[in-house]
Amino acid sequence: MEEELNNPLFSRGNVSDEMLLKYLNGELDHNESYEVEKALLDSDLLNDASEGLQLLESRKKLPKIKSEIESRLSKQLKIKKEKKQKREIKDLPWLYIYIIIILVLIFISYAVVRAFL
Numbered sequence: 001m002e003e004e005l006n007n008p009l010f011s012r013g014n015v016s017d018e019m020l021l022k023y024l025n026g027e028l029d030h031n032e033s034y035e036v037e038k039a040l041l042d043s044d045l046l047n048d049a050s051e052g053l054q055l056l057e058s059r060k061k062l063p064k065i066k067s068e069i070e071s072r073l074s075k076q077l078k079i080k081k082e083k084k085q086k087r088e089i090k091d092l093p094w095l096y097i098y099i100i101i102i103l104v105l106i107f108i109s110y111a112v113v114r115a116f117l
Contacts, residue, residue, distance in 0.1 A: 015039040015046065021062070024053055 022028050023036040040047045
């Protein structure tokens, strides 16, 4: 799951979860606040996340919410991966052999018909 979450689309720069929470609580110094604000401007996803976190009344439940989201995301990614694997052609070498046999039979049929005409 970590690989999927490290996707560049979800990039947050140098801003960690803890740093974002400290920013929202006003616990960062000027330089760190500037860094977070810059990341908020650069990332729509991070900006939306911070707005959502500001709306939460109790931030004590965040670890539980985060683990639940990660769990659901992991399940969805696993299901998606399994569906993708089911769609793949598993015995590809046999497919090539069948195609070659059919082409050879077509060629032989053509040669036989051509010989009689």
